[in-house]
Amino acid sequence: MPNKEETSSDKKLDSKEIMDRIAEASRQVVSGVEDEEVENWVTIYIMGRAYEVPADLTILTAMEYAGYKFVRGVGCRQGFCGACSTVYRKKGEYKLQTGMACQTRVEDEMYLVQIPFVPAEKPSYDLTEHEYDVNVLFEYYPELARCVSCNTCTKACPQDLEVMDYVQAAIKGDFKGLAEESFDCIQCGLCAIRCPSEIVQYNIAQLGRRLYGRYDSPEPEHLKKRLEEIEEGKFDKEMKEITKLSREELERMYAERKREED
Amino acid sequence: MKVSYYPGCTLKTKARNFETSALAVAEKLGIELIELSRWNCCGTVFSLTDDDLIHHVAPIRNLIRVQEMNKNGLVENDHRLVTLCSMCYNTLKRANIRVKEKPDDLKKINDFMYLEEDYKGNVEVIHFLELIKDIGFEKIKENVTNPFKGLKIAPYYGCMLLRPKEVGIDDPEEPVIQEELIFALGAEVIDNPYKKVCCGSYQTIRDKQVVSNLAYDILTHAQNAGAEAISLSCPLCAFNLDSRQKEIKEKHSDFTRIPVFYFTQLMAIGFGLNEDYYGFDLNYVNPEPLLKEKNLIGRNNAK
Amino acid sequence: MIKKLKLSDKNVDFLKKIEELSGEVITRCDQCGICSASCPMVSEMDITPSQLMRMVQLGESEVMESKAMWLCASCFTCTVRCPRGLDLSKVAEALRQVELRQAIDHIDVKKLSKDEMKRLPQIALISGMRKFTG
Numbered sequence: 001m002p003n004k005e006e007t008s009s010d011k012k013l014d015s016k017e018i019m020d021r022i023a024e025a026s027r028q029v030v031s032g033v034e035d036e037e038v039e040n041w042v043t044i045y046i047m048g049r050a051y052e053v054p055a056d057l058t059i060l061t062a063m064e065y066a067g068y069k070f071v072r073g074v075g076c077r078q079g080f081c082g083a084c085s086t087v088y089r090k091k092g093e094y095k096l097q098t099g100m101a102c103q104t105r106v107e108d109e110m111y112l113v114q115i116p117f118v119p120a121e122k123p124s125y126d127l128t129e130h131e132y133d134v135n136v137l138f139e140y141y142p143e144l145a146r147c148v149s150c151n152t153c154t155k156a157c158p159q160d161l162e163v164m165d166y167v168q169a170a171i172k173g174d175f176k177g178l179a180e181e182s183f184d185c186i187q188c189g190l191c192a193i194r195c196p197s198e199i200v201q202y203n204i205a206q207l208g209r210r211l212y213g214r215y216d217s218p219e220p221e222h223l224k225k226r227l228e229e230i231e232e233g234k235f236d237k238e239m240k241e242i243t244k245l246s247r248e249e250l251e252r253m254y255a256e257r258k259r260e261e262d
Numbered sequence: 263m264k265v266s267y268y269p270g271c272t273l274k275t276k277a278r279n280f281e282t283s284a285l286a287v288a289e290k291l292g293i294e295l296i297e298l299s300r301w302n303c304c305g306t307v308f309s310l311t312d313d314d315l316i317h318h319v320a321p322i323r324n325l326i327r328v329q330e331m332n333k334n335g336l337v338e339n340d341h342r343l344v345t346l347c348s349m350c351y352n353t354l355k356r357a358n359i360r361v362k363e364k365p366d367d368l369k370k371i372n373d374f375m376y377l378e379e380d381y382k383g384n385v386e387v388i389h390f391l392e393l394i395k396d397i398g399f400e401k402i403k404e405n406v407t408n409p410f411k412g413l414k415i416a417p418y419y420g421c422m423l424l425r426p427k428e429v430g431i432d433d434p435e436e437p438v439i440q441e442e443l444i445f446a447l448g449a450e451v452i453d454n455p456y457k458k459v460c461c462g463s464y465q466t467i468r469d470k471q472v473v474s475n476l477a478y479d480i481l482t483h484a485q486n487a488g489a490e491a492i493s494l495s496c497p498l499c500a501f502n503l504d505s506r507q508k509e510i511k512e513k514h515s516d517f518t519r520i521p522v523f524y525f526t527q528l529m530a531i532g533f534g535l536n537e538d539y540y541g542f543d544l545n546y547v548n549p550e551p552l553l554k555e556k557n558l559i560g561r562n563n564a565k
Numbered sequence: 566m567i568k569k570l571k572l573s574d575k576n577v578d579f580l581k582k583i584e585e586l587s588g589e590v591i592t593r594c595d596q597c598g599i600c601s602a603s604c605p606m607v608s609e610m611d612i613t614p615s616q617l618m619r620m621v622q623l624g625e626s627e628v629m630e631s632k633a634m635w636l637c638a639s640c641f642t643c644t645v646r647c648p649r650g651l652d653l654s655k656v657a658e659a660l661r662q663v664e665l666r667q668a669i670d671h672i673d674v675k676k677l678s679k680d681e682m683k684r685l686p687q688i689a690l691i692s693g694m695r696k697f698t699g
Binding site: 131133134135138139142143145146171172173 | 674675679682683684685687690691693694695698
Binding site: 270271272275276277303305306307309310311312313314317347349420421424425426427434435458459460462463464465466467468470472476497498501505 | 585586587588605606609635636638639640641642644645652654655658659662671672674677681684685686687688689690691692693694695696697
């Protein structure tokens with residue numbers, strides 16, 4: 001059997017060298033400036049290995065600067081999608097901290113690793129087959145009953161949600177509380193990976209919101225009205241025109257669109 | 263009188279009739295039960311291993327909420343916490359005793375919950391039956407407009423109201439608090455030794471047959487002593503003694519179903535409160551035929 | 566004549582472990598049997614509560630194979646009646662925890678029927694999972 005390393009290259013490369021090469025290639029692209037122009041540097045430890053990175057980078061860009069290339073575990077880069085969960089410890093602190101890598105700035109002597117995915121069962125269910133009852137939550141997620149109210153989920157949430165409160169709302173069958181408190185969840189999974197009771201909080205919340213939406217939340221009048229307008233063909237002409245536009249024309253139209261002030 | 267009140271999870275769902283009747287009855291007695299804000303599940307069972315503190319975090323967190331209720335003026339300098347569910351009562355009270363007796367444990371739990379204010383150990387967990395006893399059964403009698411003349415009711419205590427001794431609301435072997443209440447409501451009290459025998463509790467999810475065997479013994483002993491109805495104070499006892507009558511009937515075809523009431527439902531009937539507060543739709547064995555037969559409901563006496 | 570029992574180190578370790586977890590001085594049990602006579606579950610058990618106590622006293626870890634501790638409903642009837650002031654419910658919990666803390670669950674609620682899952686109140690699921698899952 002041929003030795004892979006010998007056949008794949010004439011010179012034996014060690015992993016450090018490969019990483020350094022990739023890092024070199026991605027540096028200027030990531031930070032947008034030449035290394036010579038960077039004033040402040042910090043040392044971070046990615047999975048235990050030290051890297052010098054510019055101090056103003058986020059964890060995500062710092063990792064790319066260091067040579068990591070994200071195929072998965074990254075998404076919108078704006079703090080909305082929940083794909084780049086990260087856990088870290090700061091220098092001299094025992095607390096394990098959590099955040100989104102795209103939203104968290106590196107600090108000197110920070111130890112970190114990415115948790116881009118949390119294994120969680122996601123059963124499929126048909127909402128029309130279920131009653132609006134707390135037992136539906138327990139039927140699909142019986143581990144809900146194991147909550148010890150330790151509040152670790154809340155501490156882990158990068159969205160600053162009161163996760164324990166919405167889990168407790170779920171236990172009480174308070175669908176409104178569950179739906180409203182969990183509304184801004186981005187399903188990053190950090191609560192679930194920290195939960196000592198092995199609860200997958202965000203999946204329970206999603207089922208809860210769906211049940212609440214189907215059975216309890218008031219019907220939005222504006223949506224009903226808009227759907228009627230669409231059915232009546234109010235926007236047909238406009239749609240026809242838009243679909244005919246070229247990419248450039250579409251982009252210009254998007255840039256010039258009327259929008260509410262931020 | 264305003265006092266903090268801890269409902270517990272099941273009183274918001276399958277035992278909602280326990281809560282609605284209790285709140286109505288309390289109001290009639292001049293007690294305003296103020297629901298604890300941001301309460302969490304107590305865990306239902308007190309953790310019995312000596313080295314385990316994490317399972318006491320949930321009950322203690324609720325006791326911190328009582329401090330907050332006082333601070334926010336929702337109750338006035340009243341550190342009592344009233345419970346209805348016997349299991350919540352037992353768990354909260356035992357956790358409270360444990361941290362009072364072991365300050366080191368309290369410190370560890372307080373440190374762990376560093377985002378909360380410290381629990382200072384000054385909350386008193388009580389059961390609604392104790393509150394009623396404090397008010398006095400004479401006062402109960404005064405409020406009865408619809409006396410249970412001739413109805414034979416067997417009180418059932420189960421475990422969590424009585425044991426262990428340090429949390430019991432009454433004598434663990436010879437409790438009388440429910441008897442006094444039932445008597446004050448004008449009903450006939452049916453005593454029987456099975457009133458303090460365990461219903462099987464959480465074994466109901468492990469082996470429902472074992473539990474329905476126990477329930478059969480408990481119910482038939484009460485029936486043989488003449489009982490027409492059971493009075494109790496725990497949603498899990500209620501499930502095992504009421505809902506499990508389905509399993510009992512499947513095994514013993516000669517078994518006669520017997521209505522099971524939360525004691526607050528009985529009070530609501532006795533006080534002649536609006537029938538909306540009774541919540542019989544959640545009782546497995548419909549008590550209405552019995553109550554109609556005894557002329558206790560459907561007389562347009564509701565106020 | 567007083568006969569002295571000598572336990573093996575292994576047996577002493579097991580006894581000590583259960584004493585530590587339960588916080589009870591199990592050697593105080595004098596085998597009167599009141600616990601067994603009081604236990605509502607005894608007819609379902611393979612060994613009685615007093616036999617369970619004896620096995621733990623002797624450090625016999627074979628007690629773990631018994632189903633008695635899993636049938637204990639923590640009703641505390643034995644607790645209030647024990648003339649030696651022992652809390653057997655704590656001993657039973659300690660034995661359960663020896664197994665549960667190794668992440669061995671005693672029940673699988675996913676196996677309950679749909680009808681049961683619809684009927685069971687939260688209080689049953691929460692207490693049951695507290696007692697039977699690690």
